[in-house]
Amino acid sequence: MGPAVELVADCSACVGLCCVGLGFRTSAEFAFDKEPGQACQHLAEDFRCGIHDRLRGRGMAGCTTFDCFGAGQVTTARFAEAAQDGRLDGPDWRTPAVAGEMFAAFAVLRRLHEALWHLDHAAAREVDDEIRQEVARVRDSVAAQAAGEADELLRIDVDVSWRNVAPVLAAVSEQVRTEIREDPADLRGTDHAGADLRRRDLWAANLRGAVLVGSDLRGADLRAADLAGADLRGARLDEADLRGALYCTQAQLEAARGSARTQLPEGVHTPGHWA
Ligand code: SF4
Numbered sequence: 520m521g522p523a524v525e526l527v528a529d530c531s532a533c534v535g536l537c538c539v540g541l542g543f544r545t546s547a548e549f550a551f552d553k554e555p556g557q558a559c560q561h562l563a564e565d566f567r568c569g570i571h572d573r574l575r576g577r578g579m580a581g582c583t584t585f586d587c588f589g590a591g592q593v594t595t596a597r598f599a600e601a602a603q604d605g606r607l608d609g610p611d612w613r614t615p616a617v618a619g620e621m622f623a624a625f626a627v628l629r630r631l632h633e634a635l636w637h638l639d640h641a642a643a644r645e646v647d648d649e650i651r652q653e654v655a656r657v658r659d660s661v662a663a664q665a666a667g668e669a670d671e672l673l674r675i676d677v678d679v680s681w682r683n684v685a686p687v688l689a690a691v692s693e694q695v696r697t698e699i700r701e702d703p704a705d706l707r708g709t710d711h712a713g714a715d716l717r718r719r720d721l722w723a724a725n726l727r728g729a730v731l732v733g734s735d736l737r738g739a740d741l742r743a744a745d746l747a748g749a750d751l752r753g754a755r756l757d758e759a760d761l762r763g764a765l766y767c768t769q770a771q772l773e774a775a776r777g778s779a780r781t782q783l784p785e786g787v788h789t790p791g792h793w794a
Pocket residue numbers: 537538539559560561562563567568569570571579582
């Protein structure tokens with residue numbers, strides 16, 4: 520396995536890249552419109568969010584469900600170094616000539632870091648040697664891309680990178696789930712928006728890309744379920760059991776509702792707003 524890469528966001532070391540580079544529209548998740556490249560009205564001079572401790576109450580729940588997987592601070596550091604070496608006209612987006620390149624590099628790096636987070640998650644599962652080696656090989660290749668300078672990042676087709684990552688993640692998922700349950704449910708990409716799934720047996724189910732928006736999963740058995748890319752916005756997870764679930768991100772949980780009695784997989788924590 521290649522070198523460790525910082526995959527946890529450190530907003531204190533970032534120049535507010537998500538709060539400037541990304542745009543959003545007025546909706547249940549955002550209280551106002553913001554164009555990509557325009558600094559959010561709540562972003563302070565020190566790049567801190569002025570309403571960080573009350574985002575939901577101020578209609579900005581969407582900000583709580585975004586995760587850069589550490590790409591923000593890494594992009595910030597890489598551009599600062601390039602400016603120091605005289606390779607850029609300024610260290611960050613406040614220099615107009617740098618802004619476009621910086622936001623584009625951040626977008627690429629974010630998806631590479633997201634891939635690395637999933638690959639590290641896959642590497643922690645019990646699988647046979649052949650799959651383990653394939654996970655390590657793909658991870659090394661993505662880590663090498665993520666280590667590139669800004670101009671190199673901008674030449675990466677990140678969709679192609681993910682096309683190499685996705686089958687490896689799926690292979691790990693398949694082996695883990697079929698080891699513990701014969702013929703687990705295959706619900707990939709299925710739509711359960713608003714569905715009553717209370718106490719449903721979804722043990723080891725493949726819910727990759729499933730739409731679970733607003734679904735009622737209270738008390739559901741989601742142990743070892745594959746949740747890669749599942750849309751859990753507004754889903755009820757109170758007393759659900761997600762122990763051992765695959766590819767369950769903190770951002771997915773932040774978008775859902777649950778309680779202190781929801782049982783979570785390793786690597787994530789109970790969102791503050793669930794209390
Ligand atoms: S509300 Fe805060 S976290 Fe959300 S975009 Fe604005 S500054 Fe960033």
